[in-house]
Amino acid sequence: MLAGVVATPETSEDLLERAVDLLRASGRRMTAARRLLLRFLFDGGSHRTAEELTADMKTVFPEVSLSTIYRNLDELERMGIVGHIDLGQGAATYFLATERHGHVVCEQCGVIFEIPLAAFQEIEKFASKHYGVTVSPHQCAVLGTCVMCAAQG
Amino acid sequence: MLAGVVATPETSEDLLERAVDLLRASGRRMTAARRLLLRFLFDGGSHRTAEELTADMKTVFPEVSLSTIYRNLDELERMGIVGHIDLGQGAATYFLATERHGHVVCEQCGVIFEIPLAAFQEIEKFASKHYGVTVSPHQCAVLGTCVMCAAQG
């Protein structure tokens, strides 16, 4: 899977601060793994899998374990700090929730493209009008085929 | 997972005929499992998992195996007879490809709602204009929360 388009969070400072505050406020502890995960989430590229994040972190902190990363990502997601998309094919990718956006993912190579929420308006309208459903486009990905893969047949 | 809104294929006769023709034409064989799967796909409700389909089929043909169903669904999908969506959470659901549509899925209870492709136009436009990506909305699902689940908190 290739690296996707990188989210360039405009408020990543604020978000990090919020993350730390929320952790503190909820009686959680600032452990080495946690601190490092936050650093890698904020410094590294967006849209990475738990495995990729763990691999990166192991270069600095070799004893960190994949399950800790999953547990922390889960927690950060419940706190609204990160989001993730899961295509059902391959691993889920995690990203900072600084800028809410939808996704289009190439089915062939897995590159991820960000789509502004505005483009999801028609879907939101239809879903709410006909089914009373509130959609959360940032948690999903529409599949597609990118130029490169289309060119290769 | 509750049963979703049922697709009411308008051309299911044609599609079944096409399925049989395609199978014959490509040198494939009309086995008991294959015939039965087609029958259950066309007669039963839409949006069912491989496991659900297998369970249904076992009531009539107990020795059928899950792997056969996966293999056949895969084949039928490559032939354009069925489609499937995979939320990454729980099993993928399969449906007849008679009527192309997108999906919105309730994250809490899994009910599936169909969204007309027209509602995906903005996404298609944006993806093609900015990234050169061709999207296939029928193969994806946007997550959301249905009225029932929203009411329950």
Add this chain to the structure above:
DNA sequence: TTCGATGCAAATAGTTTGCATTCTA
């Protein structure tokens, strides 16, 4: 009678969980 299709069991991938241990507040 060939070779596509099947059933079964084992393998796989991604993620989650149980539990004894470690470390933060």
Add this chain to the structure above:
DNA sequence: TAGAATGCAAACTATTTGCATCGAA
């Protein structure tokens, strides 16, 4: 020093694959 968090290994779910056998054409 309480109990949150961790690492490790094992469990789990959905799906795929290997292989001997079966059966449609």
